[in-house]
Amino acid sequence: MNISKFTFFICLSLILPLSDPIHAQQALTEKLSCQTAREFITTQNYLSEKKELSLSPEKITEISHEVSTGCTGAAKRFIRVFQSLTKVELSGADSLKLALSIAKKDDNYADSFLGVFQHSYLRDHLDLDLQTSVQMATDLSLSFKGNVKLALKDFSELSQFCLSQNGLNLPIKNCASLAHKVTLSGELYAESMANVFKDTFEFLTNESTLKMPLIEAISWAQKIVAMGPKASQNFILAYRYAIKQNGMSYSSGKALQFASLLASRTYPITGSTNDLRLPASTN
Numbered sequence: 001m002n003i004s005k006f007t008f009f010i011c012l013s014l015i016l017p018l019s020d021p022i023h024a025q026q027a028l029t030e031k032l033s034c035q036t037a038r039e040f041i042t043t044q045n046y047l048s049e050k051k052e053l054s055l056s057p058e059k060i061t062e063i064s065h066e067v068s069t070g071c072t073g074a075a076k077r078f079i080r081v082f083q084s085l086t087k088v089e090l091s092g093a094d095s096l097k098l099a100l101s102i103a104k105k106d107d108n109y110a111d112s113f114l115g116v117f118q119h120s121y122l123r124d125h126l127d128l129d130l131q132t133s134v135q136m137a138t139d140l141s142l143s144f145k146g147n148v149k150l151a152l153k154d155f156s157e158l159s160q161f162c163l164s165q166n167g168l169n170l171p172i173k174n175c176a177s178l179a180h181k182v183t184l185s186g187e188l189y190a191e192s193m194a195n196v197f198k199d200t201f202e203f204l205t206n207e208s209t210l211k212m213p214l215i216e217a218i219s220w221a222q223k224i225v226a227m228g229p230k231a232s233q234n235f236i237l238a239y240r241y242a243i244k245q246n247g248m249s250y251s252s253g254k255a256l257q258f259a260s261l262l263a264s265r266t267y268p269i270t271g272s273t274n275d276l277r278l279p280a281s282t283n
Contacts, residue, residue, distance in 0.1 A: 034071035042075035043067040053092050063100065070104040077110040078103035084114055088121065088130060098134070101142055112148035113141035116155050126159055126176045136180055146187040154183040157194040168201075168218065178218070182225055191229040200224050200232045209243050209252050224260070228267045235263035 043064040082099035120133035161167040162175035186193035204217040242248040242255035
């Protein structure tokens with residue numbers, strides 16, 4: 001087979017780095033290097049201008065050192081979170097503590113924290129009180145053990161679906177609790193839980209042999225989603241088989257219990273979810 005010189009050199013350029021451990025190590029080292037001086041200086045200058053905080057020079061330097069351990073982008077994350085929280089009049093001490101914690105994570109954590117906070121706190125969204133909004137944001141970012149990008153996506157979609165007249169059309173307080181609970185149920189999985197919840201809810205309310213009332217359907221959908229993202233598929237398939245005359249020929253109530261039992265076996269407790277779980281943050 002004839003291979004052009006151009007194609008040969010392209011292939012060679014792709015292979016060589018893989019066969020050169022020194023080159024690979026150098027590339028990795030460069031990628032992982034941190035602009036610590038810039039992060040320290042940016043933080044130091046920013047806090048020095050915040051006279052209203054009444055921070056001593058020593059405290060400002062201490063905070064700046066801590067921020068610099070967060071690697072490149074840490075100062076920007078620190079300032080984004082601190083400014084957002086002080087703007088809504090969270091105490092300076094609490095704002096500093098949260099901003100420092102986010103600074104030492106990556107940008108996905110900052111995006112998730114601020115995104116969930118805004119959806120929780122802003123009047124045209126859930127309009128929750130300040131402390132509840134901060135707790136929601138913390139739960140779905142700093143305390144979240146799964147993929148925080150998925151957490152933000154799920155929380156946003158679920159809260160909108162819950163509030164919408166074309167969705168659940170529930171009161172704000174109920175929607176906040178629902179979005180929070182369902183999002184947390186996806187902590188160990190590499191899939192969005194919002195669509196799984198909506199699909200399960202729609203099945204429960206639209207299935208001709210069920211036609212569940214709203215509140216009962218929400219409760220069942222939460223129960224099934226808590227079993228994992230693939231549990232809904234097993235639940236629906238099992239129910240449809242159980243209710244059929246040429247299947248189990250069960251009543252709707254008995255079919256629900258049967259389907260729930262099979263759905264609960266989707267992720268065996270003796271198995272491992274390590275292969276299902278995403279890193280806490282992915283680019």
